[in-house]
Each structure stands twice: as C-alpha cells, then as structure tokens.
Amino acid sequence: MSRVYNFSAGPSMLPLEVLEKAASEMTDYNGTGQSVMEMSHRSKAFKPIMEKTEALVRELMNVPENYKVLFLQGGASLQFAMVPLNLKKNGKAAYVNTGVWAEKAIKEAGKWMEVDVIASSKDSNYRMIPDVGTISGDYDYAHITLNNTIMGTKWAKIPETGSIPLVADISSCVLSEPLDVSKFGILYAGAQKNLAPAGVTLVIIREDLITDTPVENTPAMLRYDTHVKEGSMYNTPPCYTIYVMGLVLEWIQKNGGAEGMAKRNTEKASMLYDYLDASPYYAATAENGSRSLMNIPFVTKETDPEKADVINKKFVAEAEKAGLVNLAGHRLVGGMRASIYNAMPLEGVKALIAFMEKFAKENA
C-alpha cells in the first residue's frame, strides 16, 4: 500500500510515525487492555497523557509560567466568540483584516464589541500583510491572524501593541517555527492543521486575562475561567485527539522542536517559491515579504479566466492520479494551493515540483 502526498489545508497530513504508533496502541494502550478512545478522561491511564501533552506544548513553544494552556472544543471558530466574550471591558477592539478567517473573526466580535478594523489588505486581494506600525488606542485587545491559510500570507513581524493584549489566530502556523509567546495575550489554534486530527483547539492565555467577569450570561462552556479551574476537564475533553496531539508533539521534539520545524519548513517553502518565481508557466499569488511557509497558493499564467479554469481542473485531476492530492485552491480564490504543514516531507514538495514541470511542458 502506498500513501499519497496530501496537500490539504486541513484536516491535513499527520507524520506516518505518529499514525503507526497510534495504530499499534489502538486496541491496548500501555497494557491497560483498552484503547485511549474508550477510557475515562478521569482515569489513571489518561491523566498522564493530558499532562504530557501540556508539558510538551509548554516546552516546545517555550510558554512562560504566567500563561495557562487549555484544550478546548469548537475549533478556532469558537475562539472568534470566546475572545470578545471574555476580554470585553470598555467594549472596543482593534482587528486587522488579512483574509477570510480574519473577516469571520471580525464579524463574530462585532456582536459584542465596537470593532475598529485598523488595517486591511482587502484592496490587494489579500496578497500581502498591511503595515500597521505600533497599535495604540483604548482597545480591550488587538487581534491578528498570524498565518492566512486561504491567501497564503503570514505576518513576518509581530506588531507592537504596548499594554494592549495581542490576540492571534495561529491555527495554520502553530509550531511551524519559533514564536515569542510573551508578546501575546491569547494564542489559539484549531489542531487539525499542524498538531492533531480535528476536535481540539489549543488555547494559550496569559493569566491576567482570565476573568470572572465576562460578558453577562456567557455560557459556562465559553468562559476561559471555567476551563482553567477544571484543567480543561470541566466536561469530557476530546481525549483521543489530545493523545494524538501528544504523539505529534513528541515527533516535533524528536525533529528539533520549533527550530527544527522552521528549518524543515523553510527548505520546503523556499524550494517551491523559487520554482514558482522562476517559472514561465506558473506564479505564486502572495507577495514577497508576506509569504506563508505553510500554504502556498499559485496560478498558471493563463489570463483567459475560462481557459484558466479548464487548466486548473486538469492540473488538480492529473496531480491526484500522480498521488498528489487536494491541490485545488480555495473556492473563493481559485487556482491551486499546496499546504505544506510540518508533516509534509521534503520529498512531497520535490514530487510536486517534478509533476508541475511535466504538466507545464505538456500544457504550455
């Protein structure tokens, strides 16, 4: 049996070693005679899994002592609501609009906050990250989307916000490279891109932002203090997903941690961008200086939209036959997109480039 190279934006590839380890422990975890799927979250066997996973998050992300690590549900999308519900004080927040996920976060926050969109790259079709300089004002917090999964852009530099807590959606770049957690008030990530299967959201929150006075009538499940008090066990956590996250984190640790991932990811992304930039047939869509290491959207240079559409469909179909799957661009952007998260090996990117070269020759 052979595995394909899966370029999906999420859920996405997991390291083969992780899948094999999970498979080997599927029916009998560590001599318990049970799968992790079957055991109580309060059992003696599960507790160390939770503790190990949290300890690895802290070690690999270098999380300072005064931050809590939470394992929640509802995806990154629920954080779009939990952030304003828990951080609202005066009622004003600053958001930067860098794409579809940022827009969704802005829309959700608007239900409780007066939202100032202090910068936007909408005019450039989100091909770059706007320059915001230093963010200041009477904001309860400022929000950015660190890596824009759909447009393939990334903040190269974290904006300064002084005493305003900076909140960042890091769903599609968590642990892809080192990140200074101390610059942020809250970091959150749906796990299904770089950390685990779908079902768990990693939240890292500075202790002074954990309030017992959220917006009135905020449901218990949507309060950070609920989950902090109960160690992410207020209700049943997604046990199996947390277990697989632990295995993925061990794999990251073994492969050099965040620095190791950065090296690996830079090599993969540079190879693909270099190829695209030199190609007479293809072009990357994100601007230099704002390019993502994780999601690389690209198009052919065909300018007739109808012809381009035919070529794109042909590219995606033929790539799939060659074992390179999920290369269609996001429905809102078109073209193609290669998501090359931590688990994508360099060989996968080499295979993609070889295929692209062959396709270009045959279709130019």
Ligand SMILES: *Cc1c(COP(=O)(O)O)cnc(C)c1O
């Ligand atoms: C995928 C993604 C989301 C949505 O995540 P869910 O866990 O499905 O809610 C939000 N933000 C970014 C940047 C993403 O890539």
